[in-house]
Amino acid sequence: RKEVEQDPGPFNVPEGATVAFNCTYSNSASQSFFWYRQDCRKEPKLLMSVYSSGNEDGRFTAQLNRASQYISLLIRDSKLSDSATYLCVVNMGNAGNMLTFGGGTRLMVKP
Amino acid sequence: NAGVTQTPKFRVLKTGQSMTLLCAQDMNHEYMYWYRQDPGMGLRLIHYSVGEGTTAKGEVPDGYNVSRLKKQNFLLGLESAAPSQTSVYFCASSSPAGGQPEAFFGQGTRLTVV
Numbered sequence: 001r002k003e004v005e006q007d008p009g010p011f012n013v014p015e016g017a018t019v020a021f022n023c024t025y026s027n028s029a030s031q032s033f034f035w036y037r038q039d040c041r042k043e044p045k046l047l048m049s050v051y052s053s054g055n056e057d058g059r060f061t062a063q064l065n066r067a068s069q070y071i072s073l074l075i076r077d078s079k080l081s082d083s084a085t086y087l088c089v090v091n092m093g094n095a096g097n098m099l100t101f102g103g104g105t106r107l108m109v110k111p
Numbered sequence: 112n113a114g115v116t117q118t119p120k121f122r123v124l125k126t127g128q129s130m131t132l133l134c135a136q137d138m139n140h141e142y143m144y145w146y147r148q149d150p151g152m153g154l155r156l157i158h159y160s161v162g163e164g165t166t167a168k169g170e171v172p173d174g175y176n177v178s179r180l181k182k183q184n185f186l187l188g189l190e191s192a193a194p195s196q197t198s199v200y201f202c203a204s205s206s207p208a209g210g211q212p213e214a215f216f217g218q219g220t221r222l223t224v225v
Contacts, residue, residue: 008151034213043201043216044154087153098144098169099203099214101153 003027006088006102013109017078021105023088024070031093033064035073038085038104047073047086078109113137117202117217124192124224132187132220134202142205143185144169144214145177147198154201160185192224 006023013019025033033050048055050062050071061074075082088102115136124130134143141162146154156169160179174196176188185204189196202217 004153041219043218045216046213049213098156098159099205100156101146103151103153 003100004088004090004102006105008103008105010106010108013078013107015078015080015109015111018074018076019078019107021073021086022070023072023102025090026069027090027092028069029093030090032091033071034089034099035062036087036089038087044087080109080111083107083109115202115204115215115217117220119220120218121221122223124222126193126224128192129188129190130192132200134185134187134217135183136204136215137183138204138206138215139182140204140206142207143179144203145175145185145187146201146203147171148201149198157187194224196222197224198222
């Protein structure tokens with residue numbers, strides 16, 4: 001079983017739609033969680049951290065469920081510019097603050 | 112404000128050749144990482160470093176060596192390149208300070224081994 005698992009998609013949605021991604025992680029001792037965004041042929045960039053209480057940044061909402069070991073990302077009112085791959089990232093809390101990446105979920109927003 | 116810089120950005124190698132990828136960061140970060148990303152797969156950790164002079168193996172270290180002689184630089188070496196090492200390589204850095212360590216990535220090196 002992969003340490004961090006995501007549905008690879010692609011998710012094809014029309015502009016204005018709401019779309020949600022889930023990610024599961026295997027290590028219950030994981031300490032911190034992130035969503036990164038990666039555009040085609042570019043480096044990953046932090047989209048948002050995920051806090052236990054849930055957090056929102058504009059159209060984006062991230063939530064963490066420690067009991068079930070999953071995190072989610074909700075995007076409301078999708079824009080064409082949201083088209084990208086979204087990477088679920090987990091910090092296991094081990095030496096070096098190593099980040100473990102999921103395989104990514106590809107989102108395509110269409111007019 | 113350069114952040115994390117990788118050189119070169121592109122390279123084509125013949126099987127058996129060697130090369131070194133350079134990663135430089137100007138954020139005074141303690142931790143540095145090398146990842147590879149293959150089509151349809153997530154980033155996989157090759158090696159990492161928690162400070163100057165220290166390195167450790169990640170998930171897929173075979174065929175690679177690294178050095179961290181200076182805090183700001185992290186070098187990834189391929190001694191004898193193989194076609195299986197064709198990939199996009201990303202360097203990243205982060206700091207242990209603060210509650211939520213964000214990793215900053217370089218722009219990537221696209222390596223093809225023929």
